[in-house]
Amino acid sequence: MSIVEVQELRKQYDPPKGVLAVDGVSFDIAQGEIFSLLGPNGAGKSTTISMLSCLLHPSGGDALVDGHSVVTDSQAVKEAIGVVPQDIALYPDMSARENLVFWGKMYGLAGGELQTRVDEVLELITLVDRQKDRLEKFSGGMKRRVNIGVALLHKPRVLYLDEPTVGIDPQSRRSILDGILALRDQGMTILYTTHYMAEAQELSDRIGIVDHGAMIAVGTNDELVKIVGEEAHVDLRVDHYLDGMVERWAQVLGVTKAMIDEDHAVLLVQDANEVLPRLFEAAAAAGSRITEVNVTEPNLEMVFLHLTGRALRE
Amino acid sequence: MSRIFAIAWKDLRSTMRNVPALAMMLAAPLALSALLGFAFGGGGNFSISATKVAVADLDAPVFTSSSGVASSSAGQTVVGILKSPQLKDILQVSEKPIAAARRSVDGGKAAAAVIIPADFSSVIFSTSSTTPRTAIELYENPTQGIGGSITESIVDQALLELNGARAAAQAAAAVATANGRSHDQAVQKAIKTFVGQGGSSGVAVVQRPPQLGGKKSKDVGITGLVLAGMMVFFMFFGASNVARTILTEERNGTLPRLFTTPTPRRVILGGKFASTYLTVLAQAVIIVVAGRLFFAIDWGALDVVALLILAAAAVASSLGLLVISIVRTPAQAGAIGAGVYLVLGLLGGSFTGTAQSGTTYATVERLTPNGWLLVGWDRALRGGGAADIVWPVLIPLVFAVVFFALAVFRFRRRFA
Ligand SMILES: Nc1ncnc2c1ncn2[C@@H]1O[C@H](COP(=O)(O)OP(=O)(O)OP(=O)(O)O)[C@@H](O)[C@H]1O
Ligand SMILES: [Mg+2]
Numbered sequence: 001m002s003i004v005e006v007q008e009l010r011k012q013y014d015p016p017k018g019v020l021a022v023d024g025v026s027f028d029i030a031q032g033e034i035f036s037l038l039g040p041n042g043a044g045k046s047t048t049i050s051m052l053s054c055l056l057h058p059s060g061g062d063a064l065v066d067g068h069s070v071v072t073d074s075q076a077v078k079e080a081i082g083v084v085p086q087d088i089a090l091y092p093d094m095s096a097r098e099n100l101v102f103w104g105k106m107y108g109l110a111g112g113e114l115q116t117r118v119d120e121v122l123e124l125i126t127l128v129d130r131q132k133d134r135l136e137k138f139s140g141g142m143k144r145r146v147n148i149g150v151a152l153l154h155k156p157r158v159l160y161l162d163e164p165t166v167g168i169d170p171q172s173r174r175s176i177l178d179g180i181l182a183l184r185d186q187g188m189t190i191l192y193t194t195h196y197m198a199e200a201q202e203l204s205d206r207i208g209i210v211d212h213g214a215m216i217a218v219g220t221n222d223e224l225v226k227i228v229g230e231e232a233h234v235d236l237r238v239d240h241y242l243d244g245m246v247e248r249w250a251q252v253l254g255v256t257k258a259m260i261d262e263d264h265a266v267l268l269v270q271d272a273n274e275v276l277p278r279l280f281e282a283a284a285a286a287g288s289r290i291t292e293v294n295v296t297e298p299n300l301e302m303v304f305l306h307l308t309g310r311a312l313r314e
Numbered sequence: 315m316s317r318i319f320a321i322a323w324k325d326l327r328s329t330m331r332n333v334p335a336l337a338m339m340l341a342a343p344l345a346l347s348a349l350l351g352f353a354f355g356g357g358g359n360f361s362i363s364a365t366k367v368a369v370a371d372l373d374a375p376v377f378t379s380s381s382g383v384a385s386s387s388a389g390q391t392v393v394g395i396l397k398s399p400q401l402k403d404i405l406q407v408s409e410k411p412i413a414a415a416r417r418s419v420d421g422g423k424a425a426a427a428v429i430i431p432a433d434f435s436s437v438i439f440s441t442s443s444t445t446p447r448t449a450i451e452l453y454e455n456p457t458q459g460i461g462g463s464i465t466e467s468i469v470d471q472a473l474l475e476l477n478g479a480r481a482a483a484q485a486a487a488a489v490a491t492a493n494g495r496s497h498d499q500a501v502q503k504a505i506k507t508f509v510g511q512g513g514s515s516g517v518a519v520v521q522r523p524p525q526l527g528g529k530k531s532k533d534v535g536i537t538g539l540v541l542a543g544m545m546v547f548f549m550f551f552g553a554s555n556v557a558r559t560i561l562t563e564e565r566n567g568t569l570p571r572l573f574t575t576p577t578p579r580r581v582i583l584g585g586k587f588a589s590t591y592l593t594v595l596a597q598a599v600i601i602v603v604a605g606r607l608f609f610a611i612d613w614g615a616l617d618v619v620a621l622l623i624l625a626a627a628a629v630a631s632s633l634g635l636l637v638i639s640i641v642r643t644p645a646q647a648g649a650i651g652a653g654v655y656l657v658l659g660l661l662g663g664s665f666t667g668t669a670q671s672g673t674t675y676a677t678v679e680r681l682t683p684n685g686w687l688l689v690g691w692d693r694a695l696r697g698g699g700a701a702d703i704v705w706p707v708l709i710p711l712v713f714a715v716v717f718f719a720l721a722v723f724r725f726r727r728r729f730a
Binding site: 050055075083088091102103108 | 316317575
């Protein structure tokens with residue numbers, strides 16, 4: 001069951017001459033899944049989120065969120081969603097709690113329910129003991145947590161997170177990613193954008209790769225990776241007897257191809273974990289010593305490179 | 315409604331935590347008024363608010379057959395001149411017994427007392443050869459600025475006219491004598507006295523300042539009007555400060571984020587409008603109360619003051635919002651806003667006070683909402699009632715409604 005259905009969404013800023021930021025994007029998000037939009041700077045991720053948040057009017061196409069059109073039924077859409085904007089959008093001269101209370105009111109909460117939710121969210125973002133401090137005294141990671149917390153107050157059915165981990169330390173990033181996975185496990189549907197390949201890979205049930213406003217591939221991580229083939233590359237160096245070793249490795253179970261690239265061997269293998277010990281055994285039997293090993297599993301980075309001819313991060 | 319209030323309360327709280335904004339909204343008008351009020355010496359020419367004059371007419375009418383002038387009181391003639399319609403914008407005259415007249419000057423209720431002596435008529439109408447002398451006493455409070463000297467010059471003018479009349483009477487008497495009537499010598503001498511002294515009068519104005527010390531004179535006019543002008547002027551800036559948060563919130567992303575919540579856009583903008591209005595309303599209330607506490611300003615009747623404050627807040631907030639709805643960036647808002655408010659302040663008399671009605675300047679002032687508000691404050695300070703400020707409140711409100719409507723129209727297009 002899809003809770004978000006995006007149909008040929010288009011956005012041109014300042015028509016007729018402005019940037020075509022989103023150019024006919026379509027995808028679905030199933031109930032309870034994490035869907036990531038992965039793409040480089042300027043790919044149109046934030047523009048897509050803005051249209052799905054009813055902040056920007058699409059130039060064309062439509063999207064149904066929880067069954068409601070973002071074009072014709074924005075009020076119902078807004079009740080169903082929580083939006084975490086890319087840049088921190090909070091009041092720095094107010095405390096964490098004051099911010100949460102204010103935004104909770106804007107989401108229609110009031111009275112005891114509001115206070116309870118604020119307490120719960122403070123717990124969730126682990127800022128209970130700092131709740132009375134003004135936001136301007138917070139670290140970047142703490143502000144990011146409040147920025148996310150605001151969007152959770154009204155328990156949205158769908159949560160949009162626009163690059164929520166940009167510019168923070170690894171520890172804060174870890175806790176945010178774990179938090180997102182926990183939300184998914186509680187049944188929340190999440191639309192996540194990022195230009196970090198590893199994040200998309202780790203978090204997502206499904207991923208859409210976007211570039212220049214277009215969706216160039218959609219699928220699970222494994223499905224996408226298959227675009228570049230399933231085999232891992234293994235690069236090997238030995239102290240001597242390279243030609244003989246390549247011939248022997250070619251016979252090893254699980255190796256589909258073995259070749260020499262100048263001063264080292266390049267092997268394509270089906271499962272590096274299984275194959276690597278056999279490669280070492282073969283080398284030892286031949287009296288040769290492996291001095292360097294490099295395994296490259298197929299990944300989204302390679303998919304992006306394959307599809308666009310450019311690296312994901314320039 | 316509660317969401318509108320939530321937005322307004324958030325903005326009010328932000329303003330209260332913003333020390334530079336508070337300084338500009340509250341400290342600046344109060345400090346400037348204290349300075350200006352001091353410079354003007356606590357009363358006088360800043361405004362045309364009429365000088366209050368108490369008149370004690372002790373004069374006894376004379377019935378002289380010899381002078382040929384009908385029985386009359388010269389004292390009442392002087393009172394009549396002071397009360398003449400041409401002077402009603404300059405002098406506000408009340409007749410009182412002598413003790414009460416002096417008291418009202420001592421108490422600061424009048425800038426000067428004019429005391430007409432009992433022998434005034436008899437001196438004016440005397441044809442006696444030895445010209446008797448008497449004096450109108452001008453009892454004036456020197457701390458009341460130039461109110462006293464205005465009174466003095468008017469009384470002088472009146473006496474000049476009376477002495478002229480007396481000279482004419484003398485001349486008439488002289489003609490009669492020439493026709494063979496009695497004591498011609500004496501009359502001729504009297505006329506000679508007049509002419510010889512260059513028409514100098516038989517009556518002089520004597521000034522006697524009241525005893526200082528004791529009860530300090532109450533400051534009625536000037537500081538109140540200066541502060542009223544400053545208050546309206548700085549309310550424009552107060553409003554602009556809050557209205558500008560629409561632009562800064564747009565920049566900081568909180569406004570777009572608000573637009574992603576289920577709170578409708580009209581409620582969000584309504585909240586911004588409310589916070590602008592409530593902030594300047596609070597500003598005005600604080601300034602009025604501070605004026606009362608620090609400068610002992612008697613603002614006038616409570617209902618009148620309340621109406622004027624509400625109207626002023628409506629004008630200031632609507633104009634602030636209109637300016638913000640037109641400009642693109644917070645920086646533009648600062649520059650363009652300051653220009654608009656300064657021009658309005660100058661035209662509306664925020665720095666100069668209300669002009670005398672009928673003059674070109676007064677007409678210009680009445681083209682501005684703040685000019686009308688100042689007229690209202692002038693009347694309130696002079697003890698006017700609700701009936702006196704109907705136009706000074708209604709006209710600014712019309713301005714406010716137009717400004718609000720334009721601002722709503724602009725914002726709707728912008729955030730559609
Ligand atoms: N308000 C705007 N007016 C005009 N052009 C815009 C506007 N916002 C974005 N763009 C343009 O639209 C394109 C897509 O921008 P968008 O912010 O959606 O990309 P993004 O994928 O979110 O990038 P990033 O990873 O840097 O956040 C870019 O070329 C950008 O310059
Ligand atoms: Mg973005």
